[in-house]
Amino acid sequence: MQKIVGLEDQMECNEVMHALILFIDNEIQDAVQVQTFQSHFEECLQCLTEMEHERQVLTRMKSLLADECCEQAPENLQIRIAQQTALLASQMFSPTQVITEYRRTETTINGETHIEIETTHEIRRDFPLS
Template sequence: MSCGNHHDVPCIEIRPLIVLFIDNEISDAHQADIVEIHFGECPPCKVEMERESQSILLMRDLLTRCCNEPAPTSLHERLIEQTQQLHQEMTMRTEITYTESTYTEITVDGQTQIEITSKIRREFPLE
């Protein structure tokens, strides 16, 4: 794929960037400009980019149509059931335990002091 004309950036260096250019994934604005200029100067590369762009659009459309199905009713029912069961288990517990741990590291004059603390608190909910 080359039009036979001299370009600042050869076609062989532009080809791997075509999909990145289409998806706006070239993070370097200067490089994106170089690719865009190349497409303006090189009809074969521009045609290749347009074909690739069309293929990507068709693939995305196909995936959207094929993979956009609602979840089965049985899945919704199981999720509701499991959520209700978990809620019941949580409200039936006789104690709630909170654990808090901290880690502090202080370096002064080349000496490091480490302090680790842990607090455990239990609460018994009123029923």
């Protein structure tokens, strides 16, 4: 495993491989991370070769899919999907409910009192189906 020397944010080969598709698709917005990837590729021929291969495969797959999938979804379907996705995202980031129940049992036998307290916690995150 190769490590780049001299960069504050060093990357190892396995880290590069885990995020390779994000790099190829230009999904990494942080300029420092992009530079770290590029520096790694300059130093590591194995990762550079793998990146070029993955880029070719991804380009070919996109081309094949574009050739086969020329139909556009109706605009109202795209709008509904976007609305439902936004609704689900807002529900996912809503606060989690924590429900705590206490149960107290008091038993007296022959003048001796025994008190038992039970606590239960339920963590709930509801996603309505409507």
